[in-house]
Amino acid sequence: MKRITATIAGSLIALAATASFADKLTYYCSAQEDWCQLMARSFEDATGIDVNMTRKSSGETFAQIRAESSNPKGDVWWGGTGDPHLQAAEEGLTMEYISPMRDQLHDWAISQAESAGNKTIGIYSGALGYGFNTDLLAANNLPEPSCWKDLLKPEYKGHVQMANPNSSGTAYTTLASMVQIFGEDDGFEFMKGLHANINQYTKSGSAPIKAAGRGENTIGIVFMHDAVKQAVSGFPIMVVAPCEGTGYEIGSMSIIEGARNLEEAKMFYDWALSVEAQNLALQVNAFQVPSNMGAETSESAPDMSQIKLIDYDFKKYGSSDERKRLLQKWDEEVSTLPQ
């Protein structure tokens, strides 16, 4: 009896093997929706692997990966600002992987990997700055700002918007950049001065410039590529690279520890670092600077060589402790001030 069942089972297995199951990949994406879709579909076309994509902001994705850590559902996490990736690496939620594609990458992409024990890698970068709505600025007879300190002028009161650093990686990068540009004390003085002019702390990082595009706000502090995107989409937005210099983000990619489809995740990882994959960004108006040295950049993209970039310390300001400390200080000293 047992032998019969065994033979039946055996033949069933053989049958199953010939039926050839499609490989699959669960892909968490924290970039803009159309870019995520394009990456997923293009990878499917390139490899024949079925891709299940979820798009959530980097904070949400990080929360999800953490919640799922005892039973990971995702395989690879692509896109979104680098800090949550570094944090995930720090907490052991992502795994070490050294891609054969590395020698084609810019140095900043590799140093991002090295600061996290090779548990993440840079896929694009973008500098912080701000954009303003030219129509509204003219309607209110305001001068065009060009430096960070310009934003403190009293005439901009009620015209500046940035995200809340507690909920947005972009705004945290702003806070950390100010601390690095002006020093911690003056940096916080800057944030206090800015607070007086802020009309709203939004929840999501790019919301201020989107509001500016629609004419709901005048100046939005965001990553410059987000501002460029609004300008290219037809909104009256002008992009500013502040004169004091500025911080930047490194959009990252990590493989999730305990990935169920590890082989496919590694294939995706290598493919995402290739020239062809990084050139896809141009099709969806993503104006970040790609990490592969051979990839093309758009003409509309902010020219990184013209922007004064500070030497942003990702390791220090990406760590949980420093982050908690700065955010707490901001909460206590800045956000409680009357506006």
Place this chain on the structure above:
Amino acid sequence: MIFWIIAGWVGFVLCPWYGVEDGFFSFEWLVDGYPFEEDYSPAAFLIGQGEKLWLAPLLIPLLLPLLALGREKSDPTYFRILTVAGALGFGWLIIQGFSIGIRGFNFQWMNAAFGALGDRQFGMGYGAMICASAFLFLFTQGIAARGAVNGDVFVVGAIGGVVTIVTAFVFFPIANMLFSAFVTDEGAYSLSAFVGKFFDDRLWGLGCFFGARCGAALNSLVLAIAVGFITTVLGLAFALVVTRSGFRWKRILRALTVLPIITPPFVIGLALILLFGLSGSVTVFFADLFGTQPTRWLYGMPGVLIAQTLAFTPIAFLVLIGVVEGVSPSMEEAAQTLRANRWQTFRTVSLPLMRPGLANAFLLGFIESMADFGNPLVLGGNFDVLSTEIFFAIVGAQYDQGRAAVLAMVLLFFTLSAFFAQRAWLGKKSYTTVSGKGDAGVHPLMPMGLAIPAMIVAISWAIFTATVYGMIVYGSVVELWGVNNSLTFKHYVTAFSIRIEEEGIRWTGAAWDSFWTTITIAAIAAPLTGAVGLVTAYLLTRQSFAGKSAFEFGTMLSFAIPGTVIGVSYILAFNVPPIEITGTGIILVVSFIFRNMPVGVRAGIASMSQLDKSLDESSLTLGANSWHTFRRVILPLLRPAILAALVYSFVRAMTAISAVIFLVSAEYDMATSYIIGRVENNDYGLAIAYSTTLIFVMLSAVALMQLIVGRTQIGRRMTQSRTNV
């Protein structure tokens, strides 16, 4: 009984014990190494191969009931065997499920006591599920045999079933989450962690009186009270105009009230921004007219208040119309016969009799406002409320689950207090006026002093609602709102384009994936919600048993719990064994069932209390058991209630967002979470086009269902109205 014994064995010997990774409805496992492959193997095969030996004790309660075969039901050993077997089996399933997880033992002390396990287990699958229900129903049959609820096997089983699922899908996740309020950053339990988070300034701060900002808890409370009050007043005005005035376009008013219910979240907020925002059409028009500088007045409490009032007034109206119509005309006629004028009649007779409706409408407005997520997100500005704060405590850069739990507790406290305050206010007075005997007459018209303001309010509100919806449709067909107002259908094309190829239709539009998922999930959830709700309603109205009021409270609880809390607690509770369903469609269906069940329960209770109990009694006297009575007598008479529950849960499943946003996954993306993504991306055109489509889809679904309900009702109403007139 024999059925459940067999079911238990089938679950144990034939079905894969653990959850199949490829999804509940994929049957790949049948050809993939079943029954020996560890992942797909039934429990019996696992034990036979010397694995997962902790499942072996389940054999005892599986064998035990065999002894009961052939015994009389009245035999005391019969019920003893069944209760013991059921309790043992079910208990052991739960104990082993919670103590052994994906990394071996779940608790430190077990490692200390038994040494590391060196094995692990995943979530329960078909086998475990069938076994669990078999044990549960063996247990309830045992209790029934002992004489509980007159020995009625169906009723005891139904109670057991409802209690179990409500415990598993409402109490367990909520308790699980609330516990995390007491956990410190290091993972230890501590009361001070809770106290510290509870008395946070961001919760209770009074800064808004000194130029800074108030705490989220205060904001929520003030907003919810205001919304509850305004929606109740507006709803009453609408209800009075529709029932007690000579107003000609009542039908249009009624139709308008349906709209906000079937509107996806955000849409009202977006339309308000496009009208009243800093560059909104109305703002700019008035700024030009008076030469003033446009302001951002909309962002903050005013905007949220307007949006919520727009969205929730119809709910208040729907509650109040029933009550206003339900006040018996004979009472009012009696008052007028006694020479009260119209105003006195209204103030001293009609209005007091409407108290339950007013209280209910206020409560609903209050709870809906507390739980609302979409409008504060879009329009809140710096006005923080609890529901969004919970969301950002979980997804924000600070990731503070304990804070989210504390906020959830505060929110829950507010909604539950409102619930109890309402009960206390209504007290035990009787508001019944329809006795079923000689209920003739027509409602008197409103007094003039009331009719004119009510008309003005209702009509201007109706015009406002119509404008907002007009803007929505317009917004979906312009190129780029405010910047380029040329008409285009491109948003609809991007979302819903199809290509006809040789293999058939290819759904190339960006929205199709989430659209079909949403329709499927809503269509699966709706009948299940109706079923659970009606069975519960039947138990609550027709049966009496110990702990009934606690039971009622439990089933209504999930209504008072805001969706964000449900979403967070589900992802925390159901990502790990024994119930492991995150990332599947099942978790969405389950969350909809338990979110919307209270409405099914309420609808069921309302219509069942109209059915005279003598109907059941005569059926029982004629020898039918309670299952037959339920199926053959009560269910057919409940058709309107069933359809109401179906419509409601279908619509809610399509428009819900707060819980859904946590539960969607790559494979199961819902329309609402897709729309948020577009809104976040400043892609208003597509978001509004998609929402407009959803509105029309739901409108036709509701119309279709109404057509069926309408037919069944007409027969009864006709005769009734004839006697009335």
